[in-house]
Amino acid sequence: xxxxxxxxxxxxxxxxxxxxxxxxxxxxxxxxxxxxxxxxxxxxxxxxxxxxxxxxxxxxxxxxxxxxxxxxxxxxxxxxxxxxxxxxxxxxxxxxxxxxxxxxxxxxxxxxxxxxxxxxxxxxxxxxxxxxxxxxxxxxxxxxxxxxxxxxxxxxxxxxxxxxxxxxxxxxxxxxxxxxxxxxxxxxxxxxxx
Amino acid sequence: xxxxxxxxxxxxxxxxxxxxxxxxxxxxxxxxxxxxxxxxxxxxxxxxxxxxxxxxxxxxxxxxxxxxxxxxxxxxxxxxxxxxxxxxxxxxxxxxxxxxxxxxxxxxxxxxxxxxxxxxxxxxxxxxxxxxxxxxxxxxxxxxxxxxxxxxxxxxxxxxxxxxxxxxxxxxxxxxxxxxxxxxxxxxxxxxxx
Amino acid sequence: xxxxxxxxxxxxxxxxxxxxxxxxxxxxxxxxxxxxxxxxxxxxxxxxxxxxxxxxxxxxxxxxxxxxxxxxxxxxxxxxxxxxxxxxxxxxxxxxxxxxxxxxxxxxxxxxxxxxxxxxxxxxxxxxxxxxxxxxxxxxxxxxxxxxxxxxxxxxxxxxxxxxxxxxxxxxxxxxxxxxxxxxxxxxxxxxxx
Amino acid sequence: xxxxxxxxxxxxxxxxxxxxxxxxxxxxxxxxxxxxxxxxxxxxxxxxxxxxxxxxxxxxxxxxxxxxxxxxxxxxxxxxxxxxxxxxxxxxxxxxxxxxxxxxxxxxxxxxxxxxxxxxxxxxxxxxxxxxxxxxxxxxxxxxxxxxxxxxxxxxxxxxxxxxxxxxxxxxxxxxxxxxxxxxxxxxxxxxxx
DNA sequence: TATGAATGAGTATTCATTCAT
DNA sequence: GATGAATGAATACTCATTCAT
Numbered sequence: 001x002x003x004x005x006x007x008x009x010x011x012x013x014x015x016x017x018x019x020x021x022x023x024x025x026x027x028x029x030x031x032x033x034x035x036x037x038x039x040x041x042x043x044x045x046x047x048x049x050x051x052x053x054x055x056x057x058x059x060x061x062x063x064x065x066x067x068x069x070x071x072x073x074x075x076x077x078x079x080x081x082x083x084x085x086x087x088x089x090x091x092x093x094x095x096x097x098x099x100x101x102x103x104x105x106x107x108x109x110x111x112x113x114x115x116x117x118x119x120x121x122x123x124x125x126x127x128x129x130x131x132x133x134x135x136x137x138x139x140x141x142x143x144x145x146x147x148x149x150x151x152x153x154x155x156x157x158x159x160x161x162x163x164x165x166x167x168x169x170x171x172x173x174x175x176x177x178x179x180x181x182x183x184x185x186x187x188x189x190x191x192x193x194x
Numbered sequence: 195x196x197x198x199x200x201x202x203x204x205x206x207x208x209x210x211x212x213x214x215x216x217x218x219x220x221x222x223x224x225x226x227x228x229x230x231x232x233x234x235x236x237x238x239x240x241x242x243x244x245x246x247x248x249x250x251x252x253x254x255x256x257x258x259x260x261x262x263x264x265x266x267x268x269x270x271x272x273x274x275x276x277x278x279x280x281x282x283x284x285x286x287x288x289x290x291x292x293x294x295x296x297x298x299x300x301x302x303x304x305x306x307x308x309x310x311x312x313x314x315x316x317x318x319x320x321x322x323x324x325x326x327x328x329x330x331x332x333x334x335x336x337x338x339x340x341x342x343x344x345x346x347x348x349x350x351x352x353x354x355x356x357x358x359x360x361x362x363x364x365x366x367x368x369x370x371x372x373x374x375x376x377x378x379x380x381x382x383x384x385x386x387x388x
Numbered sequence: 389x390x391x392x393x394x395x396x397x398x399x400x401x402x403x404x405x406x407x408x409x410x411x412x413x414x415x416x417x418x419x420x421x422x423x424x425x426x427x428x429x430x431x432x433x434x435x436x437x438x439x440x441x442x443x444x445x446x447x448x449x450x451x452x453x454x455x456x457x458x459x460x461x462x463x464x465x466x467x468x469x470x471x472x473x474x475x476x477x478x479x480x481x482x483x484x485x486x487x488x489x490x491x492x493x494x495x496x497x498x499x500x501x502x503x504x505x506x507x508x509x510x511x512x513x514x515x516x517x518x519x520x521x522x523x524x525x526x527x528x529x530x531x532x533x534x535x536x537x538x539x540x541x542x543x544x545x546x547x548x549x550x551x552x553x554x555x556x557x558x559x560x561x562x563x564x565x566x567x568x569x570x571x572x573x574x575x576x577x578x579x580x581x582x
Numbered sequence: 583x584x585x586x587x588x589x590x591x592x593x594x595x596x597x598x599x600x601x602x603x604x605x606x607x608x609x610x611x612x613x614x615x616x617x618x619x620x621x622x623x624x625x626x627x628x629x630x631x632x633x634x635x636x637x638x639x640x641x642x643x644x645x646x647x648x649x650x651x652x653x654x655x656x657x658x659x660x661x662x663x664x665x666x667x668x669x670x671x672x673x674x675x676x677x678x679x680x681x682x683x684x685x686x687x688x689x690x691x692x693x694x695x696x697x698x699x700x701x702x703x704x705x706x707x708x709x710x711x712x713x714x715x716x717x718x719x720x721x722x723x724x725x726x727x728x729x730x731x732x733x734x735x736x737x738x739x740x741x742x743x744x745x746x747x748x749x750x751x752x753x754x755x756x757x758x759x760x761x762x763x764x765x766x767x768x769x770x771x772x773x774x775x776x
Numbered sequence: 777t778a779t780g781a782a783t784g785a786g787t788a789t790t791c792a793t794t795c796a797t
Numbered sequence: 798g799a800t801g802a803a804t805g806a807a808t809a810c811t812c813a814t815t816c817a818t
Contacts, residue, residue, distance in 0.1 A: 031313070048779045050779055050815090054778080112369065167374055167376055171368060172362060174369065177310070178310040180357045182361055187362075233788095244791085244805060247789065247790075248802070420614055421617070426810085427808080441811075447809070556750055560749055566697035568745045568746065570750065578772060632793095635792090636799075
């Protein structure tokens, strides 16, 4: 019985933590670190503000862990591309889709905020510096190279093109709901061979 | 005698106000309304915090006036395009250049922040609602139409294309210094006839 | 379980609020709105300044609610007179006593300050305008009339006499501790039939 | 010629000083020391706020000098009564009139504020303590005594009656414009022999 | 675990006062 | 003498965080 109870508690613990985290991602993404008040997170999560501190040490700590999660997720998604059985251009399309996808956007937005704006905790700066755009470019290079060889991807300096491409997609993703989201096919014009 | 003195005072007044405003635009653009502290603005402007309140009623009031200025400037720049003697595709290139230009970026960033993020004062929401993307699209439509007729601009629904194009350019601009800025020629692939 | 806890919290809430309110009334009465610093209130109430804002939105809001309370209390006290079984002149004496009573004085002082001095919030001005002296006069008129009929109250225009009488009592009350407080019997000379 | 110029300057100096002083008395009387902003005084006086400091060292210094002036004036007015050729009750009536007179009221109000309310500078406290009500009572005693002997003034303890009387008149005076001002004849009921 | 009362560091804002012109 | 730009101490208010229950 104590075992059961413990398990239940554990389950509640995880559920609550997830509940607060989900609320936090969205609000951090939309308002940034200084614009996000603990009360916004807890009221969106439907719990008291005191409860926040049962699950997280500080607001910054949560922000840091979210950014870390975002970095890891994004690296992983790129890694997953290699294992797909699809043509290079298809992989690029899938990546684009994934980045613009509603569910992923908040995490990317968080990364963006960490990368550019706010006064972020030192730990976040470190994290971001360890994963500069160049790393993403490097990981994507094989896919683009194969695409170029196959004649699917436009010619030119690939390192530059991938960086530019990431910039554009990130930018679109960051803009959020105030702007229309372009069709993926249209965006593909940037990399497809004419 | 009083005339001269008055002029001098007027000059000092305008200079100081400008000095504080310039500091504020950059910081607001980078950190947003809640992330910007008065002390950041005044220390960057090299004045005491007290002086801020000699020139502006509140932090929000300054933010509002800057957003208003940004809205007006951006509308004006689009208006100016019509008067140029250049081909449509050239005009689009010039607009792109202008938007990505370093000096204009902070203002666009401000607009972006006002449009998406922060808890902005009601007055700003109003302002932004009065100038949705659609208005910009509408103003640019004649240029794109002419471009399409001349075979310079790709085919398809122009209203949609312009909106998408603005989204991409805005996104790139908003990303700022953490990302590489794409070459304009490369971005033009999105609208040029292949 | 939750029931009990809720009640306790409710009790603490009310007690603290009362504690702060009591401290505030006295200080507002003595020093007025601009002369009263939050720190005066909270240190007199023995709580941190932060707690003040847990219970009240702003200093002004508290002032407003206190003035409202004062208005209501004073109207009520006058209303209560009618239900007493006492001769008219006795009722007037009781009213006088009540107004000069130490415990009621701060509230009247607040009313006085709201009526005359300070830059008060619009809401207070409204409140005060809705309860001019004339309303008090009107409510007291029946008592004085009966007194005059019975030969207890001096002759003459009663509306004027009551207004004057209220002025004198209010004035005495407002002066506070710096001046000797006259005996009630002596003050009654103003309205008693010689 | 330099003499003349000096005189003129002197005249301007005195005029400006008077102009500011007059504005200050009224505002201090109405709003008290903390409720009075330098800008209120100077804008009412129609001068720049900087000019205030050509004529007065600090806001407090002006307040002190005004209270001193008020004390002296009030003592003087009471002293003047003795030299009048009028019956005692007439003198009391004249005193009452003088105190309630519009022009004198602000000074009395200042005294009142100094006596009761605000956090006043030590110097003011001293001044006020040196001139307690008792001194006024003492100075008025001969007049009331003569009045009692002549049968014009009601019987009873005169020291007490005078103190009470001063309290009532001060109170009425202090109330100011929010209340009706009683007729002097009616107030005289308090001291006249029935 | 859950709540909300309580605290205090940090910020925005006001306003007396100084000073160059 | 006169003005208003400039400063900084004082004050109102916010919000992350702690803690008793």
